Amino acid sequence: MFSSRFKWNIESNRLAVLLEEKRRAHHRVLDLTESNPTRAGLEYPANAILNALAQAQAMLYEPCPRGLLLTRYAVSDYYREGGFEVDPDHIQLTTSTSEGYAYLFKLLADHGQSVLVPQPGYPLFEFIAALEGVELRPYELSYVHPAGWHIDFDSIVEAIDTSSRAIIVVSPNNPTGSFIKKFEVERLNQICSDHGLALIVDEVFSDYAFVTDDRRAKSLSTNNSTLTFVLSGLSKIMALPQMKLGWIVTSGPPQLRDEAIERLDLIADTFLSVGSPVQHAAPVWLKLRSELQEQILDRLRGNLEYLAKVAQHSPCRLLKLEGGWYATLEVPRHFSEEEWVLNLLQSDDVLTHPGFFFDFPREAFLVLSLLPKSEDFREAINRLFRMIYGFP
Numbered sequence: 001m002f003s004s005r006f007k008w009n010i011e012s013n014r015l016a017v018l019l020e021e022k023r024r025a026h027h028r029v030l031d032l033t034e035s036n037p038t039r040a041g042l043e044y045p046a047n048a049i050l051n052a053l054a055q056a057q058a059m060l061y062e063p064c065p066r067g068l069l070l071t072r073y074a075v076s077d078y079y080r081e082g083g084f085e086v087d088p089d090h091i092q093l094t095t096s097t098s099e100g101y102a103y104l105f106k107l108l109a110d111h112g113q114s115v116l117v118p119q120p121g122y123p124l125f126e127f128i129a130a131l132e133g134v135e136l137r138p139y140e141l142s143y144v145h146p147a148g149w150h151i152d153f154d155s156i157v158e159a160i161d162t163s164s165r166a167i168i169v170v171s172p173n174n175p176t177g178s179f180i181k182k183f184e185v186e187r188l189n190q191i192c193s194d195h196g197l198a199l200i201v202d203e204v205f206s207d208y209a210f211v212t213d214d215r216r217a218k219s220l221s222t223n224n225s226t227l228t229f230v231l232s233g234l235s236k237i238m239a240l241p242q243m244k245l246g247w248i249v250t251s252g253p254p255q256l257r258d259e260a261i262e263r264l265d266l267i268a269d270t271f272l273s274v275g276s277p278v279q280h281a282a283p284v285w286l287k288l289r290s291e292l293q294e295q296i297l298d299r300l301r302g303n304l305e306y307l308a309k310v311a312q313h314s315p316c317r318l319l320k321l322e323g324g325w326y327a328t329l330e331v332p333r334h335f336s337e338e339e340w341v342l343n344l345l346q347s348d349d350v351l352t353h354p355g356f357f358f359d360f361p362r363e364a365f366l367v368l369s370l371l372p373k374s375e376d377f378r379e380a381i382n383r384l385f386r387m388i389y390g391f392p
């Protein structure tokens with residue numbers, strides 16, 4: 001009856017069952033997996049955000065596959081303020097970054113062809129790729145202490161075969177918090193040109209860097225040596241995932257870039273998925289972003305500082321991170337990751353993500369969101385470390 005793309009077991013896993021039991025019993029679960037900014041106690045300028053949706057022009061339906069020009073200008077201004085000149089005609093609006101990935105898989109890969117993805121990495125790729133009939137080939141991010149994460153280029157070369165169509169880079173990566181460096185971009189450009197591959201660069205968290213570092217490539221939105229698609233959107237930049245606006249910025253050798261954009265237009269024309277009120281509101285919203293980003297960065301830094309302090313001289317190791325919304329804690333292996341996560345929820349009402357959820361190559365890691373309110377975060381970390389030290 002159903003397509004073979006759908007290959008997942010939809011029964012709840014043990015963690016989901018336990019969480020459901022806790023919620024039914026009205027336990028207050030301290031959620032260190034929270035990645036929904038609208039539940040993180042941030043102060044949104046709600047009136048300004050909502051009023052921007054009520055513009056008279058939004059009553060007109062202008063079906064425009066690439067998205068309204070005024071919105072694409074506002075996105076282009078966003079890049080200009082970051083130091084990158086992006087032509088509004090090279091911007092394609094989508095409802096989300098996830099939709100952007102789906103468009104790019106349709107654009108680049110036939111059924112059964114593959115894209116390379118970072119490991120550890122963001123679990124949603126598995127679902128988007130499978131629904132588009134695309135295979136994933138992992139390449140490794142390696143961790144060296146204290147330098148941090150870097151791309152293992154040997155693993156990229158090993159993962160490439162005749163079915164490969166593109167390499168995905170997430171900068172900073174979820175959950176490792178590592179940014180791509182300029183020298184890594186050079187090597188990737190070379191590999192892409194040697195093998196006829198495109199680059200897909202997810203920059204949704206790029207505004208959330210904890211410290212500056214000149215070695216970092218801030219954005220690949222003007223990477224002209226390789227056909228490159230940069231994905232981003234309001235769900236992280238503005239902490240407004242509910243508004244559903246993302247985009248793809250295409251760059252590369254001009255002829256290839258323009259052909260890719262024309263084909264993207266056709267894909268987008270098939271769905272015309274972005275709503276008019278949101279497109280009219282986005283230029284107003286983008287001007288409000290520093291107010292939100294400052295709050296979020298304060299929150300992330302404060303929580304990270306607390307975690308680093310507690311983890312110091314403990315049996316755990318906080319892995320180095322440069323940005324993003326998540327931290328990775330290596331915990332003693334006297335439990336498996338699954339046991340750590342289940343025990344924490346069962347006995348302490350603390351919800352965390354196990355490393356295997358992000359395909360860490362070995363155990364035992366916990367991935368912790370830095371977004372929760374500081375009081376909740378500290379309480380959850382205190383409970384976590386009580387368990388680590390073996391106290392009841």
Ligand SMILES: Cc1ncc(COP(=O)(O)O)c(C=O)c1O
Binds near residue numbers: 097
């Ligand atoms: C790396 C990364 N890319 C994309 C997304 C999804 O963004 P969007 O809401 O725009 O689909 C997420 C969401 O957490 C993410 O972590």
